[in-house]
Amino acid sequence: MDPSIIGQMAVSGALMGLVYALIAYGFQLTYATSKSINFGQGELVMVSAFFSLTLTNLGLPYWLMVPGGLLFGALMGLVVERAGVRLALEQKGEGWILLTIIIGLFFFSAAENIWGRDDRPFPTPISADPIHVLGVDVTRLELSVAVGVFAIMGLVELFKRRTLLGKAFEAVSADRDAAELMGISATRTVMLSYGLSGSVAALAGILVSPITTVGPTMASALILKAFAVAVVAGLDSGFGVVLIGMFLGALESLASFYLGSGWREAPGLVLLILALALRPTGVFGKATIRKV
Amino acid sequence: MLQVEDLHAGYGTSEVLTGTALTVKQGTLVALIGANGAGKTTTMRAISGGLKPSRGRVVLDGQEVQGLDASRIARLGLAHAPEGRKVFGPLSVEDNLLLGAYGRLPRFFGFRAKAQADLDRVYELFPHLRDRARQAAGTLSGGEQQMLAIGRALMARPKVMLLDEPSMGLAPVIVQEVFRIIRRLKEEGITLLLVEQFAKSALEVADYAYVMERGRIAVEGTPAELSRNERVIAAYLG
Numbered sequence A: 001m002d003p004s005i006i007g008q009m010a011v012s013g014a015l016m017g018l019v020y021a022l023i024a025y026g027f028q029l030t031y032a033t034s035k036s037i038n039f040g041q042g043e044l045v046m047v048s049a050f051f052s053l054t055l056t057n058l059g060l061p062y063w064l065m066v067p068g069g070l071l072f073g074a075l076m077g078l079v080v081e082r083a084g085v086r087l088a089l090e091q092k093g094e095g096w097i098l099l100t101i102i103i104g105l106f107f108f109s110a111a112e113n114i115w116g117r118d119d120r121p122f123p124t125p126i127s128a129d130p131i132h133v134l135g136v137d138v139t140r141l142e143l144s145v146a147v148g149v150f151a152i153m154g155l156v157e158l159f160k161r162r163t164l165l166g167k168a169f170e171a172v173s174a175d176r177d178a179a180e181l182m183g184i185s186a187t188r189t190v191m192l193s194y195g196l197s198g199s200v201a202a203l204a205g206i207l208v209s210p211i212t213t214v215g216p217t218m219a220s221a222l223i224l225k226a227f228a229v230a231v232v233a234g235l236d237s238g239f240g241v242v243l244i245g246m247f248l249g250a251l252e253s254l255a256s257f258y259l260g261s262g263w264r265e266a267p268g269l270v271l272l273i274l275a276l277a278l279r280p281t282g283v284f285g286k287a288t289i290r291k292v
Numbered sequence B: 001m002l003q004v005e006d007l008h009a010g011y012g013t014s015e016v017l018t019g020t021a022l023t024v025k026q027g028t029l030v031a032l033i034g035a036n037g038a039g040k041t042t043t044m045r046a047i048s049g050g051l052k053p054s055r056g057r058v059v060l061d062g063q064e065v066q067g068l069d070a071s072r073i074a075r076l077g078l079a080h081a082p083e084g085r086k087v088f089g090p091l092s093v094e095d096n097l098l099l100g101a102y103g104r105l106p107r108f109f110g111f112r113a114k115a116q117a118d119l120d121r122v123y124e125l126f127p128h129l130r131d132r133a134r135q136a137a138g139t140l141s142g143g144e145q146q147m148l149a150i151g152r153a154l155m156a157r158p159k160v161m162l163l164d165e166p167s168m169g170l171a172p173v174i175v176q177e178v179f180r181i182i183r184r185l186k187e188e189g190i191t192l193l194l195v196e197q198f199a200k201s202a203l204e205v206a207d208y209a210y211v212m213e214r215g216r217i218a219v220e221g222t223p224a225e226l227s228r229n230e231r232v233i234a235a236y237l238g
Helices: A005-036 A043-056 A062-090 A093-114 A141-164 A166-173 A176-181 A187-207 A218-233 A238-259 A268-279 A285-289 B040-048 B071-077 B093-100 B111-125 B127-131 B142-155 B172-187 B201-207 B224-227 B230-237
Strands: A130-133 A136-139 B002-011 B014-024 B029-034 B054-062 B077-080 B158-164 B192-195 B208-215 B216-223
Touching: A005 A043, A005 A062, A005 A141, A005 A166, A005 A187, A005 A218, A005 A238, A043 A062, A043 A093, A043 A130, A043 A166, A043 A187, A043 B208, A062 A093, A093 B230, A130 B040, A136 A141, A141 A166, A141 A187, A141 A238, A141 B014, A141 B158, A166 A176, A166 A187, A176 A187, A176 A218, A176 A238, A176 B071, A187 A218, A218 A268, A238 A268, A268 B216, B002 B040, B014 B029, B014 B192, B014 B216, B029 B111, B029 B172, B040 B077, B040 B192, B071 B077, B077 B142, B093 B142, B093 B158, B093 B224, B111 B192, B111 B208, B127 B216, B142 B172, B142 B216, B172 B192, B172 B201, B201 B224, B201 B230, B208 B224, B208 B230, B224 B230
Parallel strands: B029 B192, B029 B208, B077 B158, B158 B192
Antiparallel strands: A130 A136, B002 B014, B002 B054, B208 B216
């Protein structure tokens, strides 16, 4: 085992793991305000990636395509909130679980019909040539993942801490009823969180697609890992998902290199099972896993 | 300023309020007293919108507000410092206060500057809070949290303030402090509806009082009148 190869694999994997972290972060955003998450988040990643691909094919430059994709993601997030979550929450029920899964299936079918079943390359101006950083080779494309993930998470955290609307977001997370008494509309705050979560999902799709490809099933593996990360890290620590995401990514990359590519999916599942066995009532457990 | 007529409300199929009516005139302090479970807190919640009344009217400054969302009613000028204080624990003391003024501050930038005068006023009233401005509200003592809850309600510059059990769970010396603050608010001309378990203290500061029993007003009058009412003396002042 050559340590430089281990380092290489770990760094590459960790950068990919940031995509899992970003999707898990999207879960955290809606969980904070509404104690609900979008079980069709993977499909949201996928349709946003396809939409961004269409924007690119229409000739839009990368730097205009990205905000376009984020806007589309936010809109789709709002659709999920309106169609799948709001009524269920008003009735204080768990119907959002099934409804968000169904909306995800709908997105999946729509994508197959609009864009086809094949995986397609996602063109990007960012180079895939390796550059040498601290003893390992990484591509600009992989680095763009890290830049994108940290940029959007940083912006959202800055928004929450520095703006009054962001503080209101935190207030609804802390005590929804008391926030209402301050004049803060909990319904609008939940909408905001689904919009943000949709944008975050869209960015995950835009960042990962040039490395993988775009296809209707692109998100099924991603989403499983994102769930594992969310379960292990808990649903309230942005720092936690980044750490666990990078750890899981590195582990996968090493497993696939040393044990064979068939083992790539194993660490995520093992981590998930371990977390559920050791922390069955984790932050995540209370509202969802027990009731699903 | 605040008028409640024939208010019915409850949880699920059990009706707690069966026709409550009360009036709070501008600049007065009205106390609502009664035994546990009489419906005092439910009345407060039905007024501020946390609970939708099934029947009746709530008129705030000439406008009917029953059935509106709590956030809407708050923006129309009703500040409710709820039972159990309900401060935002993870947020700083100052953020809690700023959120009290949410309805009239800009959402993104410049909100702190615009709220500075109100912050200074609250800090002058509660010097402790200034010392702890950056501290998470959840780490405050019960008494400090109550001051914060009152300060947060003041930040809204409300037309009417509802204070629900501000002395609940506090040490006697802190309870005195709370009542000193309530007197001060009254002197400043703030219109107040106060729910209190300490009926005696409440009647000492109030201009008018209502006694609740089983979901409706049983007796009402000025504190002087109520202090002479044998039923009230026996049940609440004895």
